[in-house]
Amino acid sequence: MADKILIIDDEQDMLQLLKRSLEPDLNCRVETAASAEAALKMLSVQPYDLILADIKMPGMDGLELLELIKREHADLTVVMMTAYGRIEMAVEAMKRGAYDFITKPFDHDALLLRLEKALERSKLLKENIKYQREFQNQHVFQKLVGKSAAMQRVYEAIQMVAKTDLTVLITGESGTGKDLTARAIHAMSQRSKNAFVAVNCPSVPEQILESELFGYRKGAFTHATQNKIGLFQEAQHGTIFLDEIGDISPTIQTKLLRVLQEKEIKPLGDPKSIEVDVRIIASTNQKLKEKIKKAEFREDFFYRINVLPIRLPALREHREDIPLIANHLTKMHCAKLNKPPKRISTELMEIFMQRRWEGNVREMENVVMRGILFSTGDEIRPSDVGLKKSSMPECLVENAVQELPYKEAKEKTLQLFNSRYIGRLLTLSKGNVSQAARQCGLERQALQQIMRRYGVNAAGYRKQS
Numbered sequence: 001m002a003d004k005i006l007i008i009d010d011e012q013d014m015l016q017l018l019k020r021s022l023e024p025d026l027n028c029r030v031e032t033a034a035s036a037e038a039a040l041k042m043l044s045v046q047p048y049d050l051i052l053a054d055i056k057m058p059g060m061d062g063l064e065l066l067e068l069i070k071r072e073h074a075d076l077t078v079v080m081m082t083a084y085g086r087i088e089m090a091v092e093a094m095k096r097g098a099y100d101f102i103t104k105p106f107d108h109d110a111l112l113l114r115l116e117k118a119l120e121r122s123k124l125l126k127e128n129i130k131y132q133r134e135f136q137n138q139h140v141f142q143k144l145v146g147k148s149a150a151m152q153r154v155y156e157a158i159q160m161v162a163k164t165d166l167t168v169l170i171t172g173e174s175g176t177g178k179d180l181t182a183r184a185i186h187a188m189s190q191r192s193k194n195a196f197v198a199v200n201c202p203s204v205p206e207q208i209l210e211s212e213l214f215g216y217r218k219g220a221f222t223h224a225t226q227n228k229i230g231l232f233q234e235a236q237h238g239t240i241f242l243d244e245i246g247d248i249s250p251t252i253q254t255k256l257l258r259v260l261q262e263k264e265i266k267p268l269g270d271p272k273s274i275e276v277d278v279r280i281i282a283s284t285n286q287k288l289k290e291k292i293k294k295a296e297f298r299e300d301f302f303y304r305i306n307v308l309p310i311r312l313p314a315l316r317e318h319r320e321d322i323p324l325i326a327n328h329l330t331k332m333h334c335a336k337l338n339k340p341p342k343r344i345s346t347e348l349m350e351i352f353m354q355r356r357w358e359g360n361v362r363e364m365e366n367v368v369m370r371g372i373l374f375s376t377g378d379e380i381r382p383s384d385v386g387l388k389k390s391s392m393p394e395c396l397v398e399n400a401v402q403e404l405p406y407k408e409a410k411e412k413t414l415q416l417f418n419s420r421y422i423g424r425l426l427t428l429s430k431g432n433v434s435q436a437a438r439q440c441g442l443e444r445q446a447l448q449q450i451m452r453r454y455g456v457n458a459a460g461y462r463k464q465s
Contacts, residue, residue: 003122004048005048005049005115006031006052007022007032008032008051009057021108026112028049031048035060036062040065049122049123050078050122051069051079055082062082066093078098078099080100081106082104083105089101100118121350142180142188144177145321145328147324154310157310159188161185162185162189167279167282167304167308168310170283171310172285172314174359175315176312176314176315176360179198181312182196186238189279195234195237195238196239199212199231213252213265214232214265215267216230217270230265232259236276236277237278238278240281241282241283242256242280242281245284246285246286247286257301259276260305282305289302316357322352322364323352327343329365330342330343330368333365334372337372343379344379348382351388368380370386371385418450418454422454425439431458436458
């Protein structure tokens with residue numbers, strides 16, 4: 001269904017001009033109102049995806065109209081326009097809830113770009129409300145959350161490797177869910193009825209890690225007053241998960257290599273080896289091939305553990321899952337913390353969508369928990385978690401190019417947009433130009449032409465995958 005835009009301006013020529021130009025270029029339906037009062041009547045009987053309103057109008061002006069709209073339709077995206085562009089007026093419009101502020105006369109391409117972003121914001125808010133109302137477990141796979149193409153690939157990989165008994169190496173940044181992925185593989189495997197033993201390798205000192213993994217016999221060292229079985233024996237017929245294996249020393253790597261090759265361990269102080277039937281799943285957030293070049297990681301050990309690799313995407317690579325994940329975490333932790341159900345405000349969700357999330361889902365989880373504990377109502381707001389939107393509206397950020405000649409300023413703005421927009425498409429498609437073209441509705445040749453013009457190279461995105 002096409003987006004619906006309501007344009008409010010007391011100049012009939014401007015209304016007709018915008019209607020004729022925006023409907024085909026944005027593939028939307030445009031309705032118009034010649035006064036604030038007429039717009040309010042129209043809003044009372046039907047919904048709109050976006051409001052584009054002039055500020056200077058006879059009778060009720062645009063700022064008064066904005067205040068009334070936000071009072072009745074808090075989540076509605078409103079863009080203000082005026083021929084009298086002043087920073088003070090822009091800031092006042094933003095304070096009253098406007099999403100953006102555009103000055104007349106405006107360049108058609110720049111206007112389209114701004115309205116496209118405003119419509120994207122409206123779509124996000126609709127999806128957030130939908131997820132909050134209709135969140136169901138079909139988007140949860142073995143406690144991993146997401147329905148994006150990137151996460152679907154992870155689910156498929158888990159199901160594939162769970163059917164085998166081969167060693168798995170899970171890679172990904174901290175907080176992407178490597179532990180949950182390992183547990184999902186175990187839960188779906190034939191070993192699921194037996195033990196799952198997780199070992200956080202960096203947390204155990206090297207001199208202790210060996211005895212923890214393989215056990216020891218009484219008298220093996222000073223404080224060995226009795227026999228102790230190791231974690232490999234505890235995981236017999238089950239799965240052992242070696243978390244952050246990139247941090248273990250070459251000495252331990254050598255001993256683990258023997259376990260992988262011979263399927264046996266040798267406890268400290270024991271002259272005999274013990275056979276073990278254990279599946280090994282390892283994980284790391286490090287680039288092991290770079291560590292191999294520095295002689296910090298054994299190459300033969302790497303190829304022994306990298307039999308079935310699974311790469312977990314960073315949260316910024318599947319931003320479309322952010323509302324799902326955030327709402328899931330909110331629901332889960334409200335129950336765990338014995339708090340009444342809460343929801344994430346639209347303002348906070350906007351910040352979530354824009355945030356880089358260096359710590360990925362784990363960072364988001366910490367923010368959500370903080371919000372549940374510190375929010376006083378049934379909604380978690382940016383102030384509850386110590387986050388806020390940039391106080392400088394986008395239209396004012398663009399003032400950085402205002403002193404440039406028109407053509408140069410326009411080219412710089414388009415360069416920034418295309419590099420970010422196409423870069424995101426190529427990130428999601430892992431450098432596949434054909435897939436990126438399908439996602440944005442362009443022909444492959446057209447997208448390639450734009451990429452050449454703005455210097456966007458797909459090869460760099462293939463290297464990231």
